[in-house]
Amino acid sequence: MPELPEVEHVRRSLLPHLLGERIAAVLVRRASVVKGPRTPKALLAGALIARIDRRGKQMALVAADGRVLVIHLGMSGQVLCDDGVATLPPHVHIVWTTQRGTRVLFRDPRRFGGVWPLAGLDALQRRWVALGPDGLDTPASAVATALVEACRGSRRAVKAALLDQHVLAGVGNIYADEACFLAGIRPTRRAQRLKPGEAVGLARALRSVLAAAVAAGGSSLRDYVDADGRAGEFVAQHAVYGRGGLACVRCGGRLRQTVIAQRTTVFCPTCQR
DNA sequence: AGGATAGCCTGCGGGC
DNA sequence: TGCCCGCAGGCTATCC
DSSP states (O other): OOOHHHHHHHHHHHHHHHTTOBEEEEEESOGGGBOSOOSTTTTTTTOBEEEEEEETTEEEEEETTSOEEEEEOTTTOEEEEEOSOSOOOTTEEEEEEETTOOEEEEEOTTOOOEEEEESSHHHHHHHHHTSOOBTTTSOHHHHHHHHHHHHTTOOSBHHHHHHOTTTSBSOOHHHHHHHHHHHTOOTTSBGGGOOHHHHHHHHHHHHHHHHHHHHTTOBOSSSOOOTTSOOOBGGGGOSSTTOTTSBOTTTOOBOEEEEETTEEEEEOTTTOO
């Protein structure tokens, strides 16, 4: 679903609604989306929201008293804010209401996402060290190092390594394909065959694609909108994702489609080697 | 032990 | 029109 740029945009769009605001009430409408204690306290009832952090595709609401709630949007998750007047749309699983009357909805039709109540920042740290470095907030050189180390001796495809959140946090199917195209690297290449210079190029391409996508508000295919219901515009800039069989924007040749790590993969056989 | 496979869910578009 | 199939932005547990 939402990958790093979409989650970052949701995070930014939530800030004006939640930062410095106090949660007055929490309503859980479908308990199974809460992965941990389901008490109002664990779900930030009474909390003053001090920060909203992000690592990769995960977002964390951090309360002034140290409570933390991790939100993962999965494939179809949304966090929506409204004035609390309209009828709830379908698949809204959690509803927070702030003291000022803003209603914050966690909506997730496919329910691959969820929320994880954590005791504090220590627990968040422990959860997030398991992830690789963030694809956007990390210097390109460090991203390249992480890629080189993950590829060393690995027989899996380059794209499979990019999708592995333990290697690098935040890259999903769209941006893996787009970064490989920008770097001129075929996503099917075995990771261990990647030369160090190519890993550096791929790291640069990744950051460039992620930053451009954030600037465009992310990629809205079906479900994705930010907290204010706005869609992202980055789809118009996709060079390969969703364009299998169409003409390469660079050479005009026919883009090829295959499957890597169970994910549809599109690349240009001419521009990507 | 890394890496490839199901499985979790709902909704939508295409083909018949 | 309507039904059935395949497919979708993620991740985990399980198996080889």
